[in-house]
Amino acid sequence: MNKTGQRLKSTDLIEVLRELGIKTSAQRVAILRYLIDNDSHPSADMIYQDLAPSTPGLSKTTVYNSLKLFAARGLVSELTIDGREQRYDLADPTHGHFRCTTCGNVFDIPVHPEPRFQKFVPSGYQADSYHLYVTGTCPDCVRKKSS
Amino acid sequence: MNKTGQRLKSTDLIEVLRELGIKTSAQRVAILRYLIDNDSHPSADMIYQDLAPSTPGLSKTTVYNSLKLFAARGLVSELTIDGREQRYDLADPTHGHFRCTTCGNVFDIPVHPEPRFQKFVPSGYQADSYHLYVTGTCPDCVRKKSS
DNA sequence: ATTCTTGCAAATCATTTGCACTTTA
């Protein structure tokens, strides 16, 4: 379920892909829809597990292929937030990530004006993207610990 | 070779470990020295490959064990900067990282007053660490491209 | 029709684990 609770029309998703020069397929549309509908920063495997029942014949290879392609086209960003596995997120430069070291969940944190990070980049370096990554305890886990 | 070009005495390294409640061993001292002498954000395997010739009998398992222990004690930080493998760095909250997407090298960037990131963290969340991660092109690669 | 995508299985590669042996405090 996405933020607005509406199910996006496949034709809209197809258009998104076309605009990025990505050939469409039922699988790619399903994966894109999944990313839009879930704020869960999923791994390739999570996507596969969730989609497989409703997407007959979907293979994990295709999930990997599609995500890699989406990332190359700038549609999604690859979060390397956890040592072990790669996580994915719809590309959106206006937020960073907070990872709770207690429950392991990853939360978005708003980081509006990215340009303010420019000053940290030494001259000579050409920055393409900025990402703020914070580690700590989320509200739920803070509560549990204090009770 | 470290920044000052001096070879640190083993007794000093041993003291560092002891202060952190880490039992010492020849391997741990070698790994710590390596981290101090190299600003290369190495992976466990790079450390192993570089140290193996001069550290008879060193095993990759020990490199992993030591790094995990150092990280738990706050001596090093685990950089999850690349999808594939974990990278390590002497802990130092006063810098972020810049990864050149052309040559793959990782550079430190000074990010002095961390507290300035606090404002991005929504209330209720308890932040332990902040890390700014920038992606782009390093000066060397900028030069090569324009020539 | 031609080119790109898919999916299976096998291959890789980083990291972890089990366990007997060695070292440290």
Next chain:
DNA sequence: TAAAGTGCAAATGATTTGCAAGAAT
């Protein structure tokens, strides 16, 4: 000497690769 560390080899788990069959333009 008790407790912790080490190293080998095997196990695990995520991701990639080769390749034949299927789908899109």
